[in-house]
Structures are given as C-alpha cells and as structure tokens.
Amino acid sequence: MTNMIKRVGVVTGRVLNQLRRDHRFVGISLVFPLVIIYFIKVVFDALASPSFNISVYVVPYAAFIIHFITFILTAIVLVRERTAGTLARMFVSGYNPIEIVSGYLLAYTVLATVQSLLILIELNWIFELGYDLGQLASIYLVMWVLAIVSMAIGMLVSNFARNEGQVFPFIPLVLLSVILSGIILPIERLPEWVQALSFLTPLYYVNEVIQKLIIGDGLFDDWPKLIGLLAYGLIIVSTATLSLRESD
Amino acid sequence: MKQTTAVHIQKLDKNFGEVKALKSVSLKIETGQIFGLLGANGAGKTTLIRLLIGSTKPSSGHLTVSGFDPTKGKRAIRKLIGYMPQSPALYEDLTPRENIHFFCQAHRIENISQRVDDVIAFVGLSERAHDPVYKFSGGMKQRVSLACALVHQPKMLLLDEPTSGIDPKLREAFWEHFRELTSKGVTIIVSTHQMNEAMYCDRLAILHQGVLLANDTPRQLLWNNRSRIKIWRGEQVTEKDLINYPEQLPGELQSYGLDSSVSRIEIEEDTLETVVLRMINEQEAGYLKEAKDDQYD
Numbered sequence: 277m278t279n280m281i282k283r284v285g286v287v288t289g290r291v292l293n294q295l296r297r298d299h300r301f302v303g304i305s306l307v308f309p310l311v312i313i314y315f316i317k318v319v320f321d322a323l324a325s326p327s328f329n330i331s332v333y334v335v336p337y338a339a340f341i342i343h344f345i346t347f348i349l350t351a352i353v354l355v356r357e358r359t360a361g362t363l364a365r366m367f368v369s370g371y372n373p374i375e376i377v378s379g380y381l382l383a384y385t386v387l388a389t390v391q392s393l394l395i396l397i398e399l400n401w402i403f404e405l406g407y408d409l410g411q412l413a414s415i416y417l418v419m420w421v422l423a424i425v426s427m428a429i430g431m432l433v434s435n436f437a438r439n440e441g442q443v444f445p446f447i448p449l450v451l452l453s454v455i456l457s458g459i460i461l462p463i464e465r466l467p468e469w470v471q472a473l474s475f476l477t478p479l480y481y482v483n484e485v486i487q488k489l490i491i492g493d494g495l496f497d498d499w500p501k502l503i504g505l506l507a508y509g510l511i512i513v514s515t516a517t518l519s520l521r522e523s524d
Numbered sequence: 525m526k527q528t529t530a531v532h533i534q535k536l537d538k539n540f541g542e543v544k545a546l547k548s549v550s551l552k553i554e555t556g557q558i559f560g561l562l563g564a565n566g567a568g569k570t571t572l573i574r575l576l577i578g579s580t581k582p583s584s585g586h587l588t589v590s591g592f593d594p595t596k597g598k599r600a601i602r603k604l605i606g607y608m609p610q611s612p613a614l615y616e617d618l619t620p621r622e623n624i625h626f627f628c629q630a631h632r633i634e635n636i637s638q639r640v641d642d643v644i645a646f647v648g649l650s651e652r653a654h655d656p657v658y659k660f661s662g663g664m665k666q667r668v669s670l671a672c673a674l675v676h677q678p679k680m681l682l683l684d685e686p687t688s689g690i691d692p693k694l695r696e697a698f699w700e701h702f703r704e705l706t707s708k709g710v711t712i713i714v715s716t717h718q719m720n721e722a723m724y725c726d727r728l729a730i731l732h733q734g735v736l737l738a739n740d741t742p743r744q745l746l747w748n749n750r751s752r753i754k755i756w757r758g759e760q761v762t763e764k765d766l767i768n769y770p771e772q773l774p775g776e777l778q779s780y781g782l783d784s785s786v787s788r789i790e791i792e793e794d795t796l797e798t799v800v801l802r803m804i805n806e807q808e809a810g811y812l813k814e815a816k817d818d819q820y821d
Contacts, residue, residue, distance in 0.1 A: 286629045293617075297656070360609045362613050367579070368577055368625045369631070370599075370630035
C-alpha cells in the first residue's frame with residue numbers, strides 16, 4: 277500500500293512537472309473559460325432586461341464550460357500518452373492502472389482548483405452576482421467536483437480512442453448533456469424518457485445543486501443530488517481505471 | 525556457466541482479427557545470449573516482443589519468460605525485464621534525467637540518483653541531461669530510451685530496433701555494451717531488420733509474415749546455405765557451389781592435392797541478406813504452390 281501511494285505521488289509529480297512546462301495547455305485550460313464567460317456576459321447584456329435573473333443561467337453555463345474544456349483536454353492528453361507509447365512504457369515499468377489514473381487525477385485536480393477559482397472570481401465580478409461567502413464557497417466546491425468528474429470522463433473516453441481524432445465523436449455526447457441537464461430548459465418539460473436520461477450526465481446533478489444554492493439553500497439541503505454527483509464521479513473513476521488498457 | 529532457458533515458446537499463434545501476426549512459432553532462448561529477431565516490417569518481431577512482456581495475450585500456444593507465464597505472472601516478469609520500444613516513448617517536455625528517473629521510480633531500487641547519472645553517462649548524454657527531450661535528434665531520443673530500459677539493471681532486455689536512427693560509432697558502442705551485459709548473465713532479445721547488426725547476435729530467429737523460417741547462429745545460417753568455391757590453375761577457373769563449406773571444403777580440395785599449379789582459391793560466401801531473401805522467396809513460393817494445389821483439389 278505504501279509503495280502504491282508512493283508511486284501515485286511519482287506519477288502526480290511527473291504530470292505536474294509537465295504541466296509546469298506546457299504553458300500552452302495551462303493557458304488554454306485557464307484562459308479559454310474566462311474568455312468564453314466574458315462573451316456570455318456580452319450576449320446577456322445585449323439580450324436581457326434589467327429585471328432578468330441571469331444568475332440562474334450564468335452559473336450553470338460556467339459549470340458547462342468547465343465540464344467541456346476539462347473533458348476534452350484531459351481526453352486528448354491521455355490519448356497522446358497512448359499514441360506516444362509512454363503509457364505502455366509506464367505499464368512495463370511496473371505502474372498499474374490505479375496508480376496511473378490516481379496520479380493523473382491528483383495532478384489535474386491542482387489545475388482544476390485554480391481553474392474553478394478563477395472562473396468564480398470572474399463570474400462574481402462581471403455579473404455582480406452579490407452572493408455571500410458561504411454561497412460562493414459552496415458553488416466553488418460543486419464546480420471543483422465537476423472539474424474532477426469531467427477529467428475522469430475524459431480519461432474514460434481516452435481509453436476507447438486510438439488517436440486524438442477519435443476523441444471528437446464523443447463531443448456531441450457532451451453537448452447533448454446540456455439539453456439533458458436542465459440548464460437550457462427545465463427537464464420537467466421534457467418527455468419522461470428524456471428525463472430518465474438526465475441521470476447519465478453530471479451536469480444534471482450540478483445544475484440541480486447550483487439552482488438550490490442560488491436561491492439561498494445550503495449545500496446539503498438537496499443532499500441526494502450532491503451524493504448523486506459524488507457517486508457519479510466514483511463510478512466514472514472506477515470505470516476509467518478498470519478499462520485502462522495497456523495495449524489495443 | 526550452466527545455460528538455462530530464459531524464454532521458452534511453444535506453438536505460439538497471435539491473431540489480430542483476420543490477420544495472423546504469428547503462426548505456430550516455437551523457440552528457446554538461453555540465458556546470457558544476444559538473441560536477434562530478424563525480419564522485414566510486418567514479420568511479427570514487435571508482436572513477439574509484446575507477447576514476451578505481457579502487453580498482449582497469445583491466441584494459442586504457450587510461452588514462459590524466466591519461468592513465468594507473461595499473461596499470469598506479468599508483475600514478476602516486469603521486475604526482471606527492461607523494455608525499449610520501437611518509438612522513443614518519452615515525455616518530450618521533460619529532460620532525459622527526469623524521464624529516466626520517472627520510469628526508474630516504479631522499481632524499488634536504492635541510490636536512484638547515482639544509477640540515473642551512470643546510465644546517462646553511458647549513453648553519452650551527461651552534457652544534455654538537463655535539456656528537454658523535444659530539442660533532441662531522433663538518435664539522441666533513442667539513447668534516452670535505451671537508458672530508461674537499462675537503469676534498473678534488468679536480467680533481461682527486450683529491445684525493439686534499438687539502433688535505428690543512430691550513428692555507426694554509437695551503434696558500435698551499444699553493441700559493445702550489450703556484449704558486456706551478456707557476460708554478466710543478462711539475456712538480450714533484440715529485433716532488427718539490419719543484416720550487419722544481426723551478425724552481432726549469438727543466435728538469430730528469422731521471421732517472415734509471422735512464420736519462423738530459421739533459428740540458428742548467424743555463422744551456421746551462412747554455412748547452411750550456398751558458398752561458391754573458385755579454384756584457379758593458371759588461367760583455368762573451376763567453380764563449384766558448396767553447402768556447409770567448412771565441412772565440405774577439405775574433401776573438395778583433396779582431388780587437387782594442393783599441387784603447385786593451384787595459384788589461387790576464393791570462397792564466395794552468401795551474405796546474410798542473400799540467405800534471408802532466399803528463405804523468404806522459398807517460403808512465398810511454397811505458399812503459392814499450396815494455394816495453387818488447393819485451387820485444383
């Protein structure tokens with residue numbers, strides 16, 4: 277067990293070391309969401325009337341942006357590891373799937389922590405949300421968990437792609453999750469069979485929890501949804517670990 | 525030193541869908557040998573290496589590496605082996621030192637830093653140890669990749685075309701080091717399609733389209749094939765083809781009694797390339813004949 281923890285630490289250290297030097301990747305991960313959120317602000321300013329409650333939309337939209345960018349970047353990085361042969365070399369050197377997935381998750385969690393924080397600061401600033409510290413901390417926590425779950429989804433998808441190009445067919449599924457999550461339209465208005473599919477997207481749980489937080493409820497008031505998000509994450513991480521193949 | 529079997533392969537098949545990558549391959553590799561896998565691209569060399577390291581499972585047949593079945597004893601085997609894949613398989617943002625250190629840390633070994641420094645010095649990259657790998661040429665990346673495979677001092681090295689893209693001087697140094705390692709009991713399995721390199725091996729397995737065509741020492745492979753003897757008596761030249769000339773030559777020369785009129789004797793040996801190409805052609809001709817016979821049956 278001690279050796280496993282040590283090796284997870286080694287993988288985390290190596291990924292962080294790479295991130296430290298990959299300015300382009302870190303830049304895209306941190307700056308792109310901020311730019312997109314700024315453009316959402318521009319669009320809302322043009323469309324909405326002063327009485328329109330934009331926070332109901334912008335916070336879940338920001339969550340979706342985190343979800344999408346984190347998913348796609350993680351998937352591509354992991355596929356690159358496979359095509360370069362370094363993943364196979366890790367296996368032959370003695371690292372196992374639990375160590376590899378955990379190492380990556382921990383390293384990217386550092387990035388997700390900064391990413392979620394910057395996004396929340398920008399949201400609060402440009403949309404003048406006026407939330408209290410408790411609300412902001414709770415929203416931050418939910419976005420942070422979502423970023424980690426999105427990474428795990430990226431890892432899972434990368435296990436089924438032989439090259440970077442094969443990641444792209446999965447993008448429509450992520451876009452579909454916006455419709456299924458209730459971010460655009462309350463899911464109660466959708467047919468029942470579509471509502472049943474909502475449980476398959478992490479954005480559904482995130483949106484449900486965020487909507488409660490926006491109206492002033494506590495983080496644990498809708499605890500089943502929060503547990504749902506955590507369970508979803510756990511299932512995805514486990515599946516990503518079990519399906520991490522050494523070779524085709 | 526008593527020789528033991530490092531690798532034992534019996535009737536090994538590997539299929540990728542409809543493609544038969546290996547067809548009933550059987551061979552033994554003794555400990556402390558440099559064993560070459562020789563063949564063109566698509567011969568099955570890389571597949572065989574991947575089966576030996578447990579990266580892929582055989583479709584049928586049996587194999588053991590140091591007594592372990594790679595599909596069941598993967599963990600045990602991986603402590604014993606060093607693997608150098610065909611592509612460099614390195615983290616390009618990192619330095620050679622960081623790459624080697626990372627792959628080394630999966631093994632429980634002491635004094636890692638010293639070991640990493642030593643192996644970097646061996647591959648001649650001490651001065652570039654702190655430069656990122658993406659700045660390196662193909663040959664330099666191969667050197668880093670070899671260092672990653674060597675650093676934990678494995679009992680068996682599996683090298684997939686290790687010297688492709690490196691200069692002749694360094695290639696010579698690599699082979700000298702391989703020889704040094706085998707003298708310490710390390711078994712080296714090396715795939716190559718370069719004939720001049722194959723001559724460095726203790727034994728060679730020639731593969732073509734997944735079929736093992738031959739398994740012998742390079743010298744014996746040459747001797748088992750045709751050599752041409754030319755004998756000059758004044759202006760008159762006699763030519764004759766011999767198989768296994770070291771054994772046939774004395775008898776052939778007896779009739780001459782080596783009289784003073786024999787002014788010159790030349791033996792033209794087939795090159796390994798010619799031998800291999802002939803084997804491939806014969807195998808392909810055999811397949812064609814089989815296919816034709818099947819058609820008329």
